[in-house]
Amino acid sequence: MATSETKTFIVDDVRVCSICYEKFKTPRYLPCKHSFCHVCLSSYIISQCKSKEARLGFHCPVCRSYIPSLGDPEKPEDWVGLYPINDVLQKLVAGPDETYCEPCLRDNEREKTSDYCLSCNEYLCMLCVKYHRKNMASRDHTIIKISEMLSMPIVPEKRLSNCCPKHKNEKIQMYCHEHEQPCCGLCVGTEHRKCEKVDTVENVAHILRESRKMDCMLSDLNTFRRNLMKVKNEEMNNISEIENMVDESVAKLEEETSDIMQHIEQLKKEHINEMFLTQKNGREKLQREIEKIEDGVSCVDNCKEEIEKAKGTENNEDLILKYFTAKEIFQKIKQNNFKRIQLKIASEKEPSWMKITTEIRKIANVKLSEITRVFQFDISTVELTKFKEFPIENATIYCGLFLSRGRFLVVKHKGDETCLVYDQN
Known part of the structure; x- marks a missing residue:
């Protein structure tokens, strides 16, 4: 583990994880292009989800971008495996400080490397870089200087293309209407060979552009977000309400106990402590619900952003992937059973309270009542088409x-x- 004295020295090194400040071990990268050790990212995700009931995603430790997860909401410990391994970083960390051109090594020649091809995931010498850029098959590859690699975010280029969700080296070419899933040619010949309706991405993209599906989904997302925000505001108001209830009860108690004997004064203090503890528990419970709502809002915002990007792109594959990924995430959000919780604090006075006697052992019973309603749309506000x-x-x-x-x-x-x-x- 790096010490605090060395953190400032290595934090800018691309080979160092920004969580543990050590060289990467099985680096995985997020959609925002930041990479972290497998174990570090897993621990971070679990810690972020520990206090939330709606486990739909998390924020990147570096840029704070919201990262929705397609994994099981009940098993955040498995989410880290959904994010791809950064092969370039893994190779950069594992390799020696002095490396040789890999194409030259295949011809038993030792030429010092000067650049790195993200598309081929190979070290190149100056001569190989020259021919790499001349060759029609590789002229569009992304090549960067080795000296620049240590100070810039690195993500394998092949992972950024519109690849099949199941076959990472194949681009999506078709869409299965029965499974509502984009797929590649390999998928069509195996998992979807018995499906009756498999269409090309061009036709599906045309249908999506011509139909109102994306607009309808945006409308649903906006409506769902408004409802989430409404519940959040109501629960924040509920916090003030229960605080006021406690304040009123305490004030009334102070008035009633002004002339009571010393041992009653002690009972009063115990009662106040119990009420504030109940208030604290109620506040914490409502705060957890608010965090759950905020998590849902962030996830909805992310879906909206992806849909807006899909509407503005001319790339058919990118449009389909963004739309159906957002759609799948949105389905998980709606299945999360958001609910509205309303808490009340009541103080039920003991019958013997007004009797000034040494037999009094308790002033009132403090309890936190809870009314839970499953989150639903208000049908009167839904726009039908x-x-x-x-x-x-x-x-x-x-x-x-x-x-x-x-x-x-x-x-x-x-x-x-x-x-x-x-x-x-």
Whole structure:
């Protein structure tokens, strides 16, 4: 472990983790491009999620960007494995201070390296850099000077392209409507070979641009965020309410006990301590709920930012990945069961309180009552948009239900009850 005297010296070294201040061990990088040791990042994520009930993501230790996680909210200890290993940093840390050009070494030649290709993940000498930039297959590769590598954030270039979520070396080419999942050609030939509707990314991107799906999702995100903020403000007001309740109770108690004997004064002090402890517990409980709401708001903001980026990009693959990643995260947010908690503090006086007697052992019973309501949309404030209209002859419809994969179930009622399922067409 680095000492405090050496921290300022090594903190600017790209090979050093900004959490433990030691050279990277299995570095993993976040979407914001900052890298950390596997163990350091795992410990940080767990510590950040420990006090939160809605474990939807965390903030980067360096830039404080919100990082939503697609992992199990109940298992934040497994999230670190979802972030890719920084192969370039791992190679830079593991290698000796003096390195040789890797293409030359394959020809049994030893030429000192001058640059590094992020695309090939290889050290290059000056001559190989020259031919690297001339070759049509490698002229677009990102090459940086070795001297610059030690003072700039490094992320493997191949990880930044629009790759298949399951096959990192393959670009997304298709989209499966049944699984609502972008995929590569390898996925289509294996996991999705029996799926009936697999489309190209160009067609899906065109549909997304022409339809109102992204606008509808933005509307849902804005509505959900407004509701989260409303609950947050209500719970912050609730903190003031319970504080006022305690203050009023304490003031009333002071008035009632002004002429009571010394041993009653001691009971009064014990009662005040109990009330403030109850207030503290109530405040902490509400504060945890507020942090949960704030976590949801941050996650929603991140989804909104990704959707806005998707709307503004001309890159089809990037648009699809951003949209469906945001959609998946948004689904997890909505499944988190946000709830509104309202606390009240009541002081139930003992019948013997007004009797001045040595038998009095307690002034009042202090309790924290809790009313929990699962977070729901206010249907009166929801803006409805007609998506599809279709006729059903000789029938009265009295209920319906949205199913998966764009299907809709209705119950026809006229003498008997018949269930009809319609698809999105």
